[in-house]
Amino acid sequence: MLKCCGAEGPNDWAASRFNNVERSNALDLTISRLNPVYKVPQSCCSTDDMNVCNNVRSLGIVTSITAVPNGIYSKGCLEKLIDTISEYSIYFIAVGGSIVVLELFGLIFSLVLCCAIRRKDDDYKS
Template sequence: MYQERGHRLFQMPHYKYQGAQVSCVYKYVLFTLNIIFWIAGAGLLAITFWAWNEKGVLKIQSISELNGFDPVWVILVVGVLTFILGFTGCIGALRENICLLKFFSIIIGTIFTLELAAGILAFVFQDWVKEHVQNFIRDNISVYRNDIDLQNLVDAVQKYMQCCGAAGPNDWDNNIYFNCSAENVSRERCGVPFSCCLPDPAQNVVNTQCGYDIRTKTKNKVEDSLVIYTKGCVQAFEDWLPRNIYIVAGAFLVIAFLQMFSIYLARSLISDIEALKAGWRY
């Protein structure tokens, strides 16, 4: 009897809760997913500053003076969003912080809604989107030589899509080095970049001069089609999309699933944490 009372006397007090628990599965799955995105975001930010440093435009005033579309901005925006979301989701799950988890789920939900709205609007207003995409490509063709990242992006798109220009090779008249005007003294006058040229299986080394003089008045369209791509990149994309619709749809479904799954995990954790706090007692 005495031993039993002594045991009760020295028993340490502790907190109890009424049945509610935070799911460890949800918590650490969300933590694992977001720590991967957090590291990926940090990597994208590192790539951004490395690319700008290589171009010598690391100063803010120099960055603002860039002409045309700089692909590094896309990496920067994606990197910042990924880093912030990875940080809030990771710390929110690990520390069971309701504010961070709510911020995480709201931002993911907003991004998902914007993606869905953009897809619907692009489908409904196809002609408007096509026109603006063509103008966007032409504007960046005009500054093709001004930014090495933009130049590499244009070349990669033209080689992969097997196209030339926005609507066709003559879009390269918008560039001061490739236009056919009499005032142009460039050796690339009335030509196109090498990425417009059809690959020659007999050549192991890329011929960067294959597009020289290809658009001169003495050339006809039949001959051009045997040397360069004559289809515009917008039309090439329209032809490419139906052939790869399952790949594109699958990619969008995977992205949508990850977003919705992340929101589900975050909201489930919030519910568990709120239920646990409501049931605390001594």
């Protein structure tokens, strides 16, 4: 699990359908137009205790002055996903390279088989 909240942080949930905000006009979704108190989903909770989680899930708009309360992940999932992909990139490259090598072996084997069948057919004609 990535242990994150929102794409860039918990504030992403303030302008979502999760908080009954309709996106009829994206230009109207400024911080001043949003409800100052919003909820984040349970997946944003960093604790397994449901009572603590339910108490901290209601947030106010988090600015640089205010901090995300304890019990809520403050880091966004996009950053975490990029970090995870970077961490395991060698495995992605190895799997991709293996697939390319297997495909090339399959292509070469099929060409050799095709040529062998063609030579056998030529022997029957003469």
